[in-house]
Amino acid sequence: MSDPITALAAAGLAPVTDPDVLAAHSQDHAGLVPPGAALALVRARATEDVSAVLRIVSEYGVPVVPQGARTGLAGAATAVDGAVLLDLSGMDRILSIDPVDRLAVCQPGVLNAAVSAAAAEHGLRYSPDPGSWQISTVGGNIATAAGGMCCVKYGTTPEYVLGLEVVLASGEVMRCGRRTAKGVAGYDLVRLFCGSEGTLGVVTEATLKLSPIPAQRLTLAAVFATTADAGRAVTAIMASGAQPSLLELIDNTHLRALEDLRPMGLPTEAAALLLVCADADPAAELAAIEGLCEAAGATEVYRATDAAEADALLQSRRDAYHAMEKLGTVLVDDVAVPRARLAEALDGVQAAAERHGVLIGVIAHAGDGNLHPNIIVHPEDPASLAAGKAAFDEILAMALAMGGTITGEHGVGLLKRDWLERELDPVNLAVQRRLKHALDPLGILNPGKVIAH
Amino acid sequence: MSDPITALAAAGLAPVTDPDVLAAHSQDHAGLVPPGAALALVRARATEDVSAVLRIVSEYGVPVVPQGARTGLAGAATAVDGAVLLDLSGMDRILSIDPVDRLAVCQPGVLNAAVSAAAAEHGLRYSPDPGSWQISTVGGNIATAAGGMCCVKYGTTPEYVLGLEVVLASGEVMRCGRRTAKGVAGYDLVRLFCGSEGTLGVVTEATLKLSPIPAQRLTLAAVFATTADAGRAVTAIMASGAQPSLLELIDNTHLRALEDLRPMGLPTEAAALLLVCADADPAAELAAIEGLCEAAGATEVYRATDAAEADALLQSRRDAYHAMEKLGTVLVDDVAVPRARLAEALDGVQAAAERHGVLIGVIAHAGDGNLHPNIIVHPEDPASLAAGKAAFDEILAMALAMGGTITGEHGVGLLKRDWLERELDPVNLAVQRRLKHALDPLGILNPGKVIAH
Structure with missing residues (x-):
């Protein structure tokens, strides 16, 4: 056969080439990353489909871009020119739940929330909870x-x-890792594939660790008049030996945006609100954390009196991004800094906002030192876009200067590929390239993502 | 220069070639793995020394075997013919402890116990606690x-x-990973080096995560008349949503050996003793676990009344291996099986012992399904050694047949290299080899360990 689309069709993979469909599948949630022009879309239903697609794209030297729900924020699922888009969202079956070994086996297209729901029937949960979990x-x-x-x-x-x-890349199917709680037979291939953004292979099944659902969880909110006070509270909490199960920060910009979205009495004059949960011995844990917040200068600390109030507080954190979307297009950044430098990083973001004349709100996984500066841009205005991108870059540079990272959790994708070379040393980058070449010698797997060739 | 020893000496690395010194450094605790004849020993004092050694061995095509305290149990630190032994135990400085970011930076030769001691000054600990931690x-x-x-x-x-x-391998120095709590910039090289037994590179500095020391810990012991009852208790505990901080099993053979070593009133008629700790809300947690043990048929459950009694119980678990050493040379096995199959695995080990006429006691990280069958052999008697090795192999085969692994935590080294090919599928093995080749193209780094060429 003379072309990959004919070969895909002959293999029964029903390639879709409708330009509208391709356009609709060519971007993830990194909306400002320009997509390439895809060649075709294939919807995989089974491992065999994935294997057949990879054999064919290898044969024709055509790139392939694996995709799930395309909710990523760094462009890892963005189309590249001439690529076959490999949609795995239809491989959405949970294959088994084992409550004694506390594991779930599932296909890659299963929603995070679906795993948690299935686990909950056994009193278990799937702990990882990205903002996009639903x-x-x-x-x-x-x-x-x-x-x-x-x-x-x-x-x-x-x-x-x-x-x-x-x-x-060859289409060969491999198993790695284990079903047991522990195991060290050979190199840890599982961790190598985790975070590799489809550039080393395509995951077609996962064995996931489940955990017991904590018996109880309590939540408090602490209001701070300055970012310095909020940062001091976070430092004090983490230095105290406390183990909050959640420690989030919402800044003034987000508090106001949230209150505009849906009034719920958030403190719109505050510099920052901290949300803290505890789930081991929560009453005692929160009592200690409350004291630390007050000592750091909190102007108000209140505990959620029931689960509904706690859920409302946490939902406000989850809604923060959507609240900002009302103000323009959100360019989402994601940096992590040493925890002790959280306040300094918050102030640095605001300085960048002022310098470039853009609005930036920050929500942060404060306990991890992981900040999400949400930069409001108006893409139809080139000056606004340029200013937003300049602030974005300045925030990445700030994080590196603080001993932090250009990405705490969203990944590199296309969005930060050039920045990876500023974070990693040349020897490390060379090793990354050698690993990529070892697993994808033809360079067909999501080319250009994570590392440049 | 015409030979590597001259080159090492010229670089100021003071290679030791005294046969007695080399012999003393040629084995780890996998005593039955025969060592090769080393060429020289170099004691590294700094990263620059390691880099210089690797440049020289690369130049001369000589193998290098990195070594720490040589307490490993799989032969990863065993000398190979013609190798330079690279002793890192002198690089033993803790460089910093950061209580807010909860991390320690240290050189590779620092003892596990020393990190914990330094962390304890800040109310923190270094959680990993291999039996050899001291x-x-x-x-x-x-x-x-x-x-x-x-x-x-x-x-x-x-x-x-x-x-x-x-x-x-080239002598180039690389940093990977991060100091922040989270970070996903590039492939996870840190995890690739973890468990690679010195076959991909030599670690010269580590940034370690520290954790708060739990405020309180309580301990109970439960006595079982049959392995089936003990296994049922473990299954019930892990299926209940309990999160014990320790869940160990000592079998009858070890109970008797321990009591012979130092009488402390252990139940020498029991099939198994379970030791359980809890450290979140421990009184409530242990009450629930006590009930589950009784329901599973425990003949006796008792709680340690104070820390001294708890420590004595845990020390008996830590002494189990030494108690067995009084009975002969111990061939230590290490397999993990699905938790629900613990009792079946215990019975399988005893069946292997009887079939081959050898004494095997089992201690187990029961909550992980990780068993250590300690096989008593008398190396001076070839028949005893052959019987022990046959039982050893049978236990590995059993673990694989149960969906488990040939090594839960001790590693592959030389001891189980041939078995790795039975656990991993051919595609996985080929990937392991490609990674090895990508990072060590000359094959000088601890050759023959983990994977065969």
Whole structure:
């Protein structure tokens, strides 16, 4: 056969070439990353489909872009020119739940929320909780090593991935990892695929670690008049030996945007609101944290009196991004800095906002030192876009200067590929390239993402 | 210069070639793995020394075997013919402790116990606790991805390694990972080096995650008349949503050996003793676990009345291996099976013992399904050695047949290299080899360990 589309069709893979469909599947939530022109879309239904697609694209030297729900924020799922888009969202079955070994086996297109719902029937949960948990897939979470609000106590997605089935660039199918709680047989391939954004292989099945649902959880909110006070509270909490199960910060810009979205009595004059949950011995834990917040200068500390009030507070944090969307197009940044430098980073973001004349609000996984500066731009105005991008870059540079990282949890994708070379040393970059070449010698797997050739 | 020893000496690395010194440094605790004849020993004092050694061995095509305290149990630190032994135990400085970011930066030769002691001054601990924690090094723990008793709640060594400085085969020095709580910039090289047994690079510095010391911990012991009852208790505990911070099993053979070593009133008629700790809301947690043990048929459940009694119980678990050493040479096995199959695995080990006429006691990280069958052999008697090795192999085959792994936490080294090919599928093995080749094209880094060429 003379062309890849004919070959895909002959293999029964029903390639879609309708330009409207391709356009609709060519971007993820990194809306400002320009997509390439895709060649075709294939909707995989089984591992065999993925294997067949990869054999064919290898044969024709055509790039392939694996996609889940395309909720990523760094452009890892963005189309590249001439690519076959490989949609895995239809591989959406949970294959088994084992309550004794506390694991779930599922296909990559299963939604994060669906795993949690299935686990809950056994008193278990799937801990990783990216902001997109209701709409993002397990495969996408693995590909981006997704974080979330749970991480301050419970860690990120890769810590919950025990085993994988992966289709390699050649179309060969491999299993790695294990079903047991522990295992060290050979190199840790599972962790290598986690966060590799589809550039090393395509995940077609995952064995996930489940955890008991904490018996109780309590929530408090603390109001601060200055970012310095809020930062001091976070430092004091983390230095105290406390283990909050959530420690989030909402800045003044977001508080006002949220209150505009839906009035709920948020303190719109505050510099920052901290939300803190505890779930081990929560009454005692929150009593200690409350004292630390007051000592750091909180103007008000209040505990949610019931689960409904706690949920409303946490929902405000989850709605923060949507509240900002009312103000323009949001360019989402994602940096992590040492925890002790949180206040300094918050002030640095505002300085960048003022310098470039753009509006930037920050929500932060404060306990992890992980900030999401949400930069409002108006793409139809080139000056606004340029100013937003300049602020974006300045924030990345600030994070690196603080000993932090250009991406705490969203990944590199296309959005930050050039910045990876500023974070990693040349020897490290060379190793990254050698690994890419070892697993994808033809360079067909999501080319251009994570690392440049 | 015409030979590597002259080159090492000229570089100021003071190679030692005294045959007695080389012999003393040629084995780790896998005593039955025969060592090769080393060429020289170099004691590294700094990263520059490691870099210089690797440049020289690369130039001369000579193998290098990185070594810490040589307490490993799989032969990863065993000399190979013609190798330079690279002793990192002198690089033993803790460089910094940061209580807010909860991390320690240290050299690879620092003892695990020394990190914990330094962290304790800040109310923190270094969680990973392999049995060797008082005598093994951080570098060795990282190289073997060491486990321990904490894992059932707190995970294994790799989960506590945030960043590394690594010297590559070429002598180039690389940093990977981060100092921040989260970060996803590029492929996860840190996890690739964890557990790679010095076959991909040599770790010269590590940034480790510290954790708060739990405020309180309570301990109980439960006595079982049959392994089936003990296994049922473990299954019930783990299916209940309980999160014990330790869940260990000592079998009858070990109970008797321990009582012979030092009488302390252990139940020498019992089939198994379970030790359980809890550290979140421990009184309530242990009450629930006590009930589950009784329901599973425990003949006796008692709680340690004070810390001294709890420590004595845990010390008996830690002494189990030494107690067995009084009975002969111990061939230590290490398999993990799905938790629900613990009792079946225990019975399978005893069946293998009877079939081959050898004594095997089992201690187990029961909550992880990770068994250590300690096989007593008398190496001076070829028949005893052959019987022990046959039982050893049978136990590995059993673990694989149960959906488990040939190594839960000790690693592959030389001891189980041939077995790796039975656990991993051919595609996975080919990927492992490609990664090895990508990072060590000349094959000089600890050759023959983990994977065969």
